[in-house]
Amino acid sequence: MGCGTEGVIAALTAAADVVSAHRDELVELDRVIGDGDHGENLRRGFQTFVVAVTRAAPATPGAVVKLLASTLISTVGGAAGPLYGTACLRAAASIGDAPELTPTATVTALRAALSGVVARGKAEPGDKTMVDALTPAVEAAQKALENGADIHGVLVAAADAADDGAAATIPLVARKGRASYLGERSAGHLDPGARSTALLLRALAESA
Amino acid sequence: MGCGTEGVIAALTAAADVVSAHRDELVELDRVIGDGDHGENLRRGFQTFVVAVTRAAPATPGAVVKLLASTLISTVGGAAGPLYGTACLRAAASIGDAPELTPTATVTALRAALSGVVARGKAEPGDKTMVDALTPAVEAAQKALENGADIHGVLVAAADAADDGAAATIPLVARKGRASYLGERSAGHLDPGARSTALLLRALAESA
């Protein structure tokens, strides 16, 4: 049982709602160790996508994710715009024009997304970035797949691992992104991008 | 029994001390309905006088008051500088080069001071200015003189009347000076210049 175009649109629309619901939380996290715009920028980007996807009515899951990519790139700005945008671009490419997402395709797409973020941002695990949420998420998804999980199971495993990965950024001293300017003072705070990554994966898992 | 050069210097030095002691009070009064510089400006002027008078060692009471006048004019600035300066200039002129101040000469000097303030500032009683302290002070001093008071008695009467006159400025709406810009909002506050006038006269009375 895979997931078609409708399902992908529904999942990403649910993700957009989650971002809006957590807009203030993400702004506050970014205010403390960054410049306070992460929540507002992501909200703007995902809300634009919700409008765009109904207008454009893309035909395949890959086309939907590609539309999300271009929308994020052209409306979010900051670091998260290109990073999430590239992630989606790579994910869309890996999905191709398949009519349905399979559990395997889902894990492949997540891996492609991670490779996109790393390719753009050059961050390594432990740098206190979204990579610290996405990396364990991809590994957990892979394991779940090998244990025969369906898409829902794959995404739940990814979301759980992303939550842990995000929480694990709290003690870290940032080496990438704006928080790195604080040096030691960045330790003791949750990284906003890792948090938004965990929130997005959770939203996808719950609507899959 | 009159008051010679030494006595006048002593009295004005005492006045300088009183101004410094009340510097913050005058600043605060002026902060509320003005621009907060009255206490600082008067302190600067009178302290400069204390230094100047020992250096210049003027020979007569009139010369001492004339030195105070020029010092205030050249160091106080704002409205109070020229107003108190002109007051002292006129007072000095009325004293002339008499070796001693008599009770009569004292009242005449106070009247001359008032005429100087009015000539410069064009304020009338009730405008919420130092004139509201100085006018009743002159009248009370005159009455005391007619009742045979000595210099001390004359100045105590002036100081008492100035206190009442200053207190009476509280309900007034300012028509002159910076407080006039507040319109109705100036009512309910003691006028800083009226207060400083009362403080100065009290200092003179106590050292006479």
Add this chain to the structure above:
Amino acid sequence: MKKIINDPSTVVVDSLRGMAVAHPDLLRITYDPAVVARANAPVSGKVGIVSGGGSGHEPLHGGFVGLGMLDAAVPGAVFTSPTPDAIQAAIQTVDAGAGVLLLVKNYTGDVLNFETAAELAEADGTTVRSVVIDDDVAVKDSTYTAGRRGVGGTVLLEKLVGAAAERGDDLDKLDQLAQRVVGTVRSMGMALAAPTVPHVGVPSFDLADDEMEVGIGIHGEPGRERVPLESAEQIVTRLVDAVVTDLPFESGDRVLLFTNSMGGTPLVELYLAHGIAEGLLASRGITVARRLVGPYITSLEMQGMSITLLRLDDELIDLWDAPVHTAALRWGV
């Protein structure tokens, strides 16, 4: 109190020393008495233009000393008009024999001190004229009061009269021009937060997070009224309406619109407000022919703004466009 200063009692002189090293070719500054003069003063054959007042309004007045504007500025202590001897020193410094014009903001202290200085200078044989500017419409005018304050219009007056002096106008013509400008310029200001005077150490007035002061001056004195915080649209409409209806400025008028920051209001907000003001004037049929946008007459770090309107004619436009080279205003050279 949070300020980048060493000692509240030496702020003005310390700041002037920095200004002197920052503009060595432009200014010649003395400290006792404090006078900011054009490096090449006196300019032979030229009428000297002198202004001054309390410090804390920077760049006014020292930032406007230079070619095509002031020959000298006399900075008093913070918010305290300078003393006659300092003003007299400035007059002597710029007097080239053609006379000196004093541009005085209408505050009791400034008027009295400049008056005394003028008398002293006249006694020394210098021909001196004074023009008092009182463009603040927030203060109701009356012969029984101290009258209106001199605010934003002062900047425009100094530029226009300075340009006329530079082209060689004599003292009489400059006196008349200055009075003409005073008669056709109006301003109104507001504040979101109070400034803190160094020697006071606490804010000049206390304002709640949801309040603002309307009809404010430039010395931290409270305004005419305290009202609930409003949107930029409402704030600018208040100011423009008050200014336009006072003169009044009418449909068909050509004006210079000066949108001024009181110091703490950043450019992003100021441009936003300026755009609203231009829209309001356009809807009234008033043509904005020239503009000035920025912090030019301030009240220390006070957050707030003011709107100044000047009715223009061809001569005033030429004078405005004429070259000016000062620390704060420069073009055409």
Add this chain to the structure above:
Amino acid sequence: MKKIINDPSTVVVDSLRGMAVAHPDLLRITYDPAVVARANAPVSGKVGIVSGGGSGHEPLHGGFVGLGMLDAAVPGAVFTSPTPDAIQAAIQTVDAGAGVLLLVKNYTGDVLNFETAAELAEADGTTVRSVVIDDDVAVKDSTYTAGRRGVGGTVLLEKLVGAAAERGDDLDKLDQLAQRVVGTVRSMGMALAAPTVPHVGVPSFDLADDEMEVGIGIHGEPGRERVPLESAEQIVTRLVDAVVTDLPFESGDRVLLFTNSMGGTPLVELYLAHGIAEGLLASRGITVARRLVGPYITSLEMQGMSITLLRLDDELIDLWDAPVHTAALRWGV
């Protein structure tokens, strides 16, 4: 939050509209995407100089668009780097066939978005070069981190490269010049009080009345360390020492000293600080040959300042002195 605005979500565009009407002869501004371009762009035969970044640093970058400086600026949302499509639109607007040079402040977001835009423009056949400026010595540099921030040096870079482009230098020479400037400019900043981002509504950081932030950036991010409030002498010494020892600047060097206000620090304090900085440099045998004093790269209404030093040679002095006509910087024309 106290600001003269209508709606936090439209601040940037509302402000750009005001800037457009304030400078009709100088600028041509589009809003979607937001681009502030020279009125006469593209200038035939000339290399286009483009910069940009988040808004809230005014007058940077839009205030530096004009003759002898930038051909276009790309303003993002407040403290948010602009998106590739907006940057690409700016590139197209200024491309006259001689290529376009992008001046990028070193922030992950700016670098990534400008990088993407450059790729898109190259794909469209425009020759694009990018130079990243990272002059903030407060941030320890390292290949493992995001590296140093681009701060005050950006203003000087835009002026110098803009002047060289105006005199006709080709893309290669401009690229080399820009890298040379980046290699010889250093900055350090501090703050007394935090700014408030419109869409956040509360101060970016909380500072006690007796504390200050040292090594601050221009996005309201806290600095490297929080220390007790100090005197101007101590503050400026901290900044100058950090900047001088980093490059290092040495005895005999000729430099441009840029004393910058973060927005909320008034001119009276800034000149005071500037004077202290000149004294410290003189005592080190460093000659201040040129200066810039004012709020040119700000962080909304943040109270604070920064010191930027650029080592000069004859060519850089000529480029600095060359005519410039922008909303915020103007001389020689």
